[in-house]
Amino acid sequence: MGGTTRSRGSGRPTTTVPDPRPRLVYVVPHLSEDESEHFAHIPALLAALGTRVDIAAAVERGNPPACLAGVRLLLRVPGGSRIGRMLGTALTVHRLSRAGYRTYFLRYSTLFLIVLILTRPLYRHRILLWRSGLPGVRPPEEPRTLRMRAQEFVNLVTARLVHCLVTGPETMVPLMSGLWGVPKQRMRLLYNDVDAGRFAPLDDEARKAARTQLGWGADEFVALFVHRLSYRKGVRLLVPLLKAVASSEQVRDSGLRVRLMVAGDGPERARLEREAADAVRDGGMQVLGPVPNRDLPRLYAAADAVVMPSYEEGFPRVLLEAMASGTPVVTTDAGGSVDVVGAHYPYVAPVGDLDALAGHLLSLVAASPEERCELGLRLRKRAQSEFSPERVAAMLHALL
Structure with a gap:
């Protein structure tokens, strides 16, 4: 963001050059050195994305490093209990808004998503939500419990309240649109990535x-x-x-x-x-x-x-x-x-x-x-x- 500063010694005002890059908060559900989930791929994507976008990363759980390549602002969401995490998420959203970040990209972060929806009238942020897959597939002997029904309801409501639903690959776009009742004009295509330098054949x-x-x-x-x-x-x-x-x-x-x-x-x-x-x-x-x-x-x-x-x-x-x-x-x-x-x-x-x-x-x-x-x-x-x-x-x- 542009602004006015004073040069050292002269006392004369100087105008800073605005950063033309869009700003984005990438919400990371979990990140640790011993990560066994696919969130371990996120740092490589953020490093590549950081050449194009001014990125802040909000890490919900784990022990993230002190800094990530390509990321200008790295925040660890505070809080241990569910209520503590909710309050910590709200505090994180406030800090990010104060820093000028108002567009969020999320995967699998239901609590963070709910806080964003609740605080949107205050901070006017934009929400891009990734979903892919068919969560209703389960063992034939497993009943559809009340908890499952509640989760499905939350997923259905939140999918309709975000600015756009992001999914991939191509086959999943119409499937996700129908599953969550999101109009096709609010669907966006995005691939998953893989670091072919880290995953590579051996001689x-x-x-x-x-x-x-x-x-x-x-x-x-x-x-x-x-x-x-x-x-x-x-x-x-x-x-x-x-x-x-x-x-x-x-x-x-x-x-x-x-x-x-x-x-x-x-x-x-x-x-x-x-x-x-x-x-x-x-x-x-x-x-x-x-x-x-x-x-x-x-x-x-x-x-x-x-x-x-x-x-x-x-x-x-x-x-x-x-x-x-x-x-x-x-x-x-x-x-x-x-x-x-x-x-x-x-x-x-x-x-x-x-x-x-x-x-x-x-x-x-x-x-x-x-x-x-x-x-x-x-x-x-x-x-x-x-x-x-x-x-x-x-x-x-x-x-x-």
């Missing part, structure tokens, strides 16, 4: 060393699952998928051992660990639990394939991370997954189709390492060209 020697350190043999085909361990992400299909592949005639005749590594945590973890104990007879499964995002690049790059048997997705970062790492993926067509891997990618199964998932994974088992490498590099090039932080920063800048 042959480094990859061999990584697999040795991880305890993976040269005679093993290693498939990797990285996601929340929930019904929506297809966790209940993992053990049947491993058994179908490991017990196939193709694998038995080859003498190859199939191993499935599972990184993540969630409500299905205990069930999966029980089932995994039996799966050892047919193949190998190891549940690693939550893995910090900083440690995932080595897992992706060392694996032979990534499997994502989801029933529900929006704009899955798991696919972006695998693609940037140069690792082939087997996925379902849930949500915007096909938009991410590309319309002509061969290893996409219909949602819930175990036979198709097993067939695709067996095709990758049968492929030579050179063929898998070539496929992975094609995916990496797509990740670099379509989903880089610089491109996504340009898209977000255009929304402002």
